[in-house]
Amino acid sequence: MEETLKILVVDAEEVDRIAVRSALTKAGVRMELFEVRDGNDAFSALSTTAYDCVFLNYHLLDQDALTLIQQLRSSEIKVPLVVLTAQGDEQIAVQLLKAGATDYLSKSRISPETLTQVLRSAIRVYRAEMQAALANQQLRETHEQLIRKNQELERQQQHIQMQNFNLLEASQLKSDFLATMSHELRTPMNAIIGFSQILLRPKFGQLTHQQADMIERILNNGKHLLMLVNEVLDFSKLEAGRLDLKAEIFDLSKVINLAVGEMRSLADAKNLSLLVQTDLQNSLIFNDPVRLKQILINLLSNAIKFTESGEIWVGVKELAENRVVIQVGDTGIGIAPKNFKRIFEAFRQVDQTITRKYPGTGLGLAIIDSLVRMMGGKIFLESKLGIGSMFKIELPRQITLSTVAADAPASQLDADGVFCSAKNHHQSSSQASKASIGYPKFKL
CATH class of the missing domain: 3.30.565.10 (Histidine kinase-like ATPase, C-terminal domain)
Incomplete structure (x- = not known):
């Protein structure tokens, strides 16, 4: 491997630690190797330092590897873990994998080739799991954002619907008001126009030029105002759908x-x-x-x-x-x-x-x-x-x-x-x- 790896070996037996160190050195692995003898030291080391891989003997002085793995997982300490087992511990190794170990290797099979292969595989699997976990986390966050946005859109839609309802109600009230006021205004306007026309008739008496001019202005402006009122009334009827054609x-x-x-x-x-x-x-x-x-x-x-x-x-x-x-x-x-x-x-x-x-x-x-x-x-x-x-x-x-x-x-x-x-x-x-x-x- 081109990168320099931080590797932690957890084993009470010095001979086993030497075997791991020797195999990795012969394989040409660029590394910083750290060694501890028991679970407590391993937990302390992993709590303060990030390692690229941990070789963990199943049998420790103060506890077994399964207990240490569970302790690490409960503390959310994540690191590739390769458990080194004795002959006949394969069933135990399966339990370790279920608990969170990345891989296992029998001590009898330790060699530069096998140890390097297990090391590469453990790091690759761990990194893939981390990428998958990151992707899942991003998906969850995106999903949560979408839920929040959908909730916000629903609130906005409800607000818009309420505004539309209020606008429709206001429009209807406006149309009703225009129709009512137009009707109310037409009555006095018709009276003004009618009386102006009567005053202009000769049989009701002669008017001076100034008087006739003033009454004609009243009549013309009354007609103009009535036309405007009629326009408003027609528009209110059209808008309300209450204007019918009489063909x-x-x-x-x-x-x-x-x-x-x-x-x-x-x-x-x-x-x-x-x-x-x-x-x-x-x-x-x-x-x-x-x-x-x-x-x-x-x-x-x-x-x-x-x-x-x-x-x-x-x-x-x-x-x-x-x-x-x-x-x-x-x-x-x-x-x-x-x-x-x-x-x-x-x-x-x-x-x-x-x-x-x-x-x-x-x-x-x-x-x-x-x-x-x-x-x-x-x-x-x-x-x-x-x-x-x-x-x-x-x-x-x-x-x-x-x-x-x-x-x-x-x-x-x-x-x-x-x-x-x-x-x-x-x-x-x-x-x-x-x-x-x-x-x-x-x-x-």
């Missing part, structure tokens, strides 16, 4: 013209052209006319709000697979691609500051997105900053009333950078891209 057969062209007619005065106030183009062979569809008109009013309101000059246009035409597409475009400020998804989020606007130029609740497009998905449709958005925006809504001619917003897929962008409110839209978005408008000219 019927109606003329799509008439609903579009009604929506455009209601918004024309706002466009005229900003000197904006408001154009309509219908290209339908059959204008009858099965949908909710009230909600479809609401979608158009919201889109037109946004288009007028964010357009300072130029034109607003509305178009409708046939699509394959018994579908129609409604387009609302403008020559307004446009939307950056990074904000395509954000504008469809509830209470989200591109400008979130309290000093923003364009007011609103940030619910309009979120409501539109939910309603369109309830109708089994998709929204496409094309926009360029400083040039304008185009919203395209694809709808089936006949909606399925079992379709609910919760089952509809989330909004996303397609490969061409066209925003769409549904997943399976690649073919449709491609068609929409090819049919895109040329800014600022009106084109379907």
